[in-house]
Each structure stands twice: as C-alpha cells, then as structure tokens.
Amino acid sequence: MTSPDLREKWSAARVRAAHQAPYLATALLSLDPVMVTGTSGELRRFPTDPGWHVYVGIEELARQSVQEVAFWLVHQVTHLLRAHARRYPGGVLEPQREEQHTWNLATDAEINDDLPPDLPPEPATPARLGLPDGWTAEQYWHALRENQPYPPIAPGDCGSGCDGLPRAWDHDLPPAISPTTARLTALDTARRIRERLNAQDDVPAGWRRWADQLLEPSVNWRHHLSAKVRHGLTQAAGRVDYTYRRPSRRAAALPGVVLPSLRQALPSVTVLIDTSGSITETMLARALAEVTGVLGAVGIGRRLLTVITCDARAYRPQTLTRISDLHLDGGGGTDLRAGFAAALATRPPPDLIVAITDGRTPWPHHPPRTRVIVALLDPAGRAPEWAETVRVGGAS
Known part of the structure; x- marks a missing residue:
C-alpha cells in the first residue's frame, strides 16, 4: 500500500496532466494504476499495457516531481490512444530488443514533435534524432533503421502499451477497459479536440492530425x-x-x-x-x-x-x-x-x-x-x- 502522501501526489499529477491537456481528461481518468515495488529505474516512465493499466513504481513516484509524473501520464495515454501497440512493425515471435528500442524512439518522436521545449531530458524528439517534425511513427521507424547509427538517446521503456510485447512487470489482470470502450474513448478524445479548436487555438498539430484522421467520415x-x-x-x-x-x-x-x-x-x-x-x-x-x-x-x-x-x-x-x-x-x-x-x-x-x-x-x-x-x-x-x-x- 502507498502512503497518503504518495496517493495525494498521484492524484495531483493526474489533475495536472488533465489541466495541461484538457481534451485528454477522459482518457487520463481511464488509466488504471497498478502499484509496483522493487523495480526502481525500470518504471521511470510509468509504462502502460494495452489493457490501459499504468504501472506506478513506488520508488519512482516518490522520486519524481508532480510535473514529471504528469508529463509521463500524458505521454503514456498518447501511446494508447494512437494504438502504437497494434501498429508495432517489428517481430513478435522472436522480438529483438533493438527493434523494440527503435520503435519506442519512433513513437516517442511522433508524440513529442509538438510538445513544449521544457521536456524531461529523456524523451526523444525529432530534433534530437535529426529528423523532421510531423512524421508518423512508421516514417520515423524506417528512417531510424536506414540511418544507423542514430544519435544516442537515453534508453527508456514505455512498456507493452507501446509495442504489445509483454514486460516482466506486467500483471495478469483483466483489461481496465474493453477494446470497444477504448475505441469510444479515442473517439470522445477526438471530438474534445475538435471542440477545443472551436474555442481556442492551443491544440498541438499532431493531435489535430490524429483527430482529423479518426473522425473523417466513413465511406464504402x-x-x-x-x-x-x-x-x-x-x-x-x-x-x-x-x-x-x-x-x-x-x-x-x-x-x-x-x-x-x-x-x-x-x-x-x-x-x-x-x-x-x-x-x-x-x-x-x-x-x-x-x-x-x-x-x-x-x-x-x-x-x-x-x-x-x-x-x-x-x-x-x-x-x-x-x-x-x-x-x-x-x-x-x-x-x-x-x-x-x-x-x-x-x-x-x-x-x-x-x-x-x-x-x-x-x-x-x-x-x-x-x-x-x-x-x-x-x-x-x-x-x-x-x-x-x-x-x-x-x-x-
């Protein structure tokens, strides 16, 4: 069990994340925290799994600031909303650690290309990788694989919510939300982005593109x-x-x-x-x-x-x-x-x-x-x- 101070810190980080990106509020509240001990360092990114569980390392929650935890919550829920686990192009029968690392960098670049400059030092951005802004994760993946070696970026792991491959800390838990609810959550988030754009122009370009793709009218x-x-x-x-x-x-x-x-x-x-x-x-x-x-x-x-x-x-x-x-x-x-x-x-x-x-x-x-x-x-x-x-x- 976590202490009252850490529970309060967790709640404050989630509120801060929702305040920073109000159109993600529903998705952020859908994350189901799983408290984990004894994995200091491995869970510094507060990784998720495809079932919308977020793994909260007790040591990391105590070490990081509310602002840092809030950043990682926004980051991780973006992996889930953009279905990065389903899009993973690497091998699944005999997954290679290098493939997983490259895909993690590629998806991070897709997420971080339009975030404010005061990022934690760890996340990859297109600029740090020497690549253009505005690409998809698949484009960054191919560019990173073709342009080896890419600039050194501190290793990090966003969990199976990024590539769908199990991790040692994953718990055998039923999904926090069903695939149908996850789809509805994504659609609700896209609609919130559209509503936000009608009110004020502070939605990053990457989220605008994502909402447009998700809400485009279906055709035969x-x-x-x-x-x-x-x-x-x-x-x-x-x-x-x-x-x-x-x-x-x-x-x-x-x-x-x-x-x-x-x-x-x-x-x-x-x-x-x-x-x-x-x-x-x-x-x-x-x-x-x-x-x-x-x-x-x-x-x-x-x-x-x-x-x-x-x-x-x-x-x-x-x-x-x-x-x-x-x-x-x-x-x-x-x-x-x-x-x-x-x-x-x-x-x-x-x-x-x-x-x-x-x-x-x-x-x-x-x-x-x-x-x-x-x-x-x-x-x-x-x-x-x-x-x-x-x-x-x-x-x-």
Whole structure:
C-alpha cells in the first residue's frame, strides 16, 4: 500500500496532466494504476499495457516531481490512444530488443514533435534524432533503421502499451477497459479536440492530425476503390496511337497516300501486393478480390494484368487465370520501393499500378510516371501524396 502522501501526489499529477491537456481528461481518468515495488529505474516512465493499466513504481513516484509524473501520464495515454501497440512493425515471435528500442524512439518522436521545449531530458524528439517534425511513427521507424547509427538517446521503456510485447512487470489482470470502450474513448478524445479548436487555438498539430484522421467520415471503401480503379483505367485508355495495320477511313480521299488509323489499346495493370508479415490475409483477400473484379468488369484480361508480391524485395511477376492461382511469396520486412522498381522495369511499363498495403513501408521519393492507386489496409498506415489513396476498412 502507498502512503497518503504518495496517493495525494498521484492524484495531483493526474489533475495536472488533465489541466495541461484538457481534451485528454477522459482518457487520463481511464488509466488504471497498478502499484509496483522493487523495480526502481525500470518504471521511470510509468509504462502502460494495452489493457490501459499504468504501472506506478513506488520508488519512482516518490522520486519524481508532480510535473514529471504528469508529463509521463500524458505521454503514456498518447501511446494508447494512437494504438502504437497494434501498429508495432517489428517481430513478435522472436522480438529483438533493438527493434523494440527503435520503435519506442519512433513513437516517442511522433508524440513529442509538438510538445513544449521544457521536456524531461529523456524523451526523444525529432530534433534530437535529426529528423523532421510531423512524421508518423512508421516514417520515423524506417528512417531510424536506414540511418544507423542514430544519435544516442537515453534508453527508456514505455512498456507493452507501446509495442504489445509483454514486460516482466506486467500483471495478469483483466483489461481496465474493453477494446470497444477504448475505441469510444479515442473517439470522445477526438471530438474534445475538435471542440477545443472551436474555442481556442492551443491544440498541438499532431493531435489535430490524429483527430482529423479518426473522425473523417466513413465511406464504402469498395465503391470508392472501384471508382478510383475505373477512373484510372479510363484515363489510361484515353491515350491513342497511330497504326498502319488497318488503313484509315479517310484514305479514299487521298489516292496513293497511306494514312494510319487511330488505335486505342487496352491499358495494362500491375497489382503490387504487400506480403510483409504485418498484412492480414482477410483484408488482403478482400481488397484483391475487389480490384480484380473491377478489372474483369471493364475487360482487362489476364494477359494485361500482372501481379507482383513484395515484402523487403520483389518476387517474380505472375499472370493469373484465377485468383486462387495466386502464390503469395514473402512474409518478411517491408519495402515497396523494390516492388515499384520491378513493376516499372517491365517493357512497356504498366499504365496503372494498384498497390495493396498497410502503408508501413518506405515509398519512392519521386512519383512514377505511371498512375498509382494505393489500397491502404491499415488506418494508421501512410501513403505518398502523389498517389490516389483508398482506405480499405472491414465494414461495408
């Protein structure tokens, strides 16, 4: 049991956190404290788990100031609201400590890019990592992995609430709130952010972006994806060329002159499929079936449809008679740049590329000349600005 002084300190820190970020008040009050002894140092960040428990080290609560504890409460509830545990891109069967540390840095950078300068010395910020503000955790993750070694940052652990992987201090407790309640809490927080913005302009940009993404009106992704693919095919099919295989109808007006006729070729399509370990087969099957259904409806036969699977590398192109013939190579890391390179290396290059992915990948720095549609399977994923994006959901 904690002393009355420490309980009062805990309550004061939670009130201070809610005062600093009033739009997070409901989420902060949803945290269920679990008091832990004998783990001095390991719990200095007051880590959480996906069940919305916050692990309060008695020694750390006594050592840190109310302001420091309040900072960590805001920090940890942000990990939970932004679903960082579900978004973790590293290995889960044989997790590597380095992967966990890199993801913790990446998520911290996403959280801390717009906080005031008087931070505790430990948290990572994009500036301290030599990276731009405003990126997603997935972007910071890939940048940190590609730009080793990154600047030294004091090691810290935000717990399984950051990556979903169990910790030694985690207790086998029922969730403090159900997944449905957690989702409703996130929606309530997003609405509070919108209300706060209507009253005064003091909400950080990162929270504004998050609320906009969460509250964007839901659409029937199947209709949206079909419309995008059809539009892309129409644009590609609008291109015409001259051919001498068939004489022009105007040739009779000019005896002795061979005039070419106009030829409108069917567009070729490459479907680029992300087969990294983070992709679920259910959503992949839904999106692929929708794309191939649209292509079949507009007359794109198997001769003009190429499928390339890609994880960290691109696999051999496949032409399919049936979807059941598709062989999904891959299952490792993710780098769709290899897939784009393979698609554009074909001669002639495709008129349309449809990329089906969760968005947890680096993208080509420069837009290809070919039209690109991204079917984004994960709402937390990212697609490049130069692509047309359809967010593929589980409903409708």
